[in-house]
Amino acid sequence: MLIGVLGFHLFAGYSWIDALYMTVITLSTVGFGEVGPLNEMAKLFTIFLIAINAVVFAYSVSVITEYIVSKNDPERLYYKRIKNMIEKLENHIIIVGYGRNGKQAADKLLAYDKKFVIIEKDKDIIDKHQNDKFFFMEGNATEDEVLIDAGIKRASCLICTLPDDADNLFIVLSARQINRRLKIISRASQDASYKKIRLAGADNVIMPDRIGGDHMASLVVVPDLIEFLDNLSIVGKGLINIEEITFEDMFTDGEKRTIRTIDMRARTGCTIIGYKSPEGEYIVNPEADTVLRPGCKVVVLGRPEQINLLNKEFGI
Numbered sequence: 001m002l003i004g005v006l007g008f009h010l011f012a013g014y015s016w017i018d019a020l021y022m023t024v025i026t027l028s029t030v031g032f033g034e035v036g037p038l039n040e041m042a043k044l045f046t047i048f049l050i051a052i053n054a055v056v057f058a059y060s061v062s063v064i065t066e067y068i069v070s071k072n073d074p075e076r077l078y079y080k081r082i083k084n085m086i087e088k089l090e091n092h093i094i095i096v097g098y099g100r101n102g103k104q105a106a107d108k109l110l111a112y113d114k115k116f117v118i119i120e121k122d123k124d125i126i127d128k129h130q131n132d133k134f135f136f137m138e139g140n141a142t143e144d145e146v147l148i149d150a151g152i153k154r155a156s157c158l159i160c161t162l163p164d165d166a167d168n169l170f171i172v173l174s175a176r177q178i179n180r181r182l183k184i185i186s187r188a189s190q191d192a193s194y195k196k197i198r199l200a201g202a203d204n205v206i207m208p209d210r211i212g213g214d215h216m217a218s219l220v221v222v223p224d225l226i227e228f229l230d231n232l233s234i235v236g237k238g239l240i241n242i243e244e245i246t247f248e249d250m251f252t253d254g255e256k257r258t259i260r261t262i263d264m265r266a267r268t269g270c271t272i273i274g275y276k277s278p279e280g281e282y283i284v285n286p287e288a289d290t291v292l293r294p295g296c297k298v299v300v301l302g303r304p305e306q307i308n309l310l311n312k313e314f315g316i
Contacts, residue, residue: 004049012042027053091156096141101161117150142170152178160186165193169200176201247296250314260288268313269306274299
């Protein structure tokens with residue numbers, strides 16, 4: 001309307017009332033005659049106005065129709081909303097499968113406030129567990145299109161938790177081809193599948209059965225130690241007692257420092273129990289003279305209130 005009124009006023013020399021009248025009868029296509037003669041520029045503008053109006057009208061009809069259909073199909077509206085949210089995600093995590101391992105991974109990521117998408121092909125499972133906290137996406141992750149729709153090109157990590165090693169192998173292979181920078185963690189059930197999944201491109205391969213058996217045996221050999229280690233994790237939101245922190249999380253100036261210099265124990269009560277150099281070298285219980293430099297990470301231990309104080313002290 002605004003473009004039409006301005007156009008007829010400038011190009012045809014109509015008064016504001018006549019320009020408004022011409023705009024209304026043009027957009028409504030009632031077929032009345034012109035208020036006055038149109039010059040060539042005014043005729044070209046009229047053609048432009050009619051063409052634009054046709055496009056806007058067609059788009060408006062499609063939007064209104066889709067809205068009416070969506071009101072009668074809330075499930076379709078929900079999945080469209082989820083798809084739009086997924087398209088906005090970056091550096092998120094993709095979990096393939098929402099079985100026992102997938103649920104555990106989702107709960108842990110949720111406790112850490114990480115953004116993630118769950119790909120699940122069983123619609124009954126999605127209907128049972130979908131909520132505002134989880135982004136479920138229905139589909140078979142062995143298809144590249146499903147991985148792409150889940151935002152794998154923008155994702156930072158992929159977690160494959162399917163019980164079938166062949167499916168995990170295929171997904172890892174496809175994901176590595178799509179995103180070379182992606183960190184991939186996969187489950188494996190058979191010993192023979194471990195090396196194959198690693199060769200396909202997985203950064204880490206986890207065998208739940210082996211871990212479970214080792215854990216149970218350790219509870220017999222060193223029960224108190226294992227119970228203590230089990231407590232070094234999240235037991236609820238905000239109750240973190242062990243944390244991994246990057247150099248860049250603590251310092252923004254890029255200047256090197258020693259563990260003694262930052263005096264973390266005195267300032268926060270937390271203790272640095274691990275150090276990972278930028279080259280990937282691990283040091284357990286590092287010395288006070290260990291140099292912290294850009295690209296390194298430290299593992300700190302403390303009570304939940306000490307971890308919170310650490311975050312406030314270093315602005316994490």
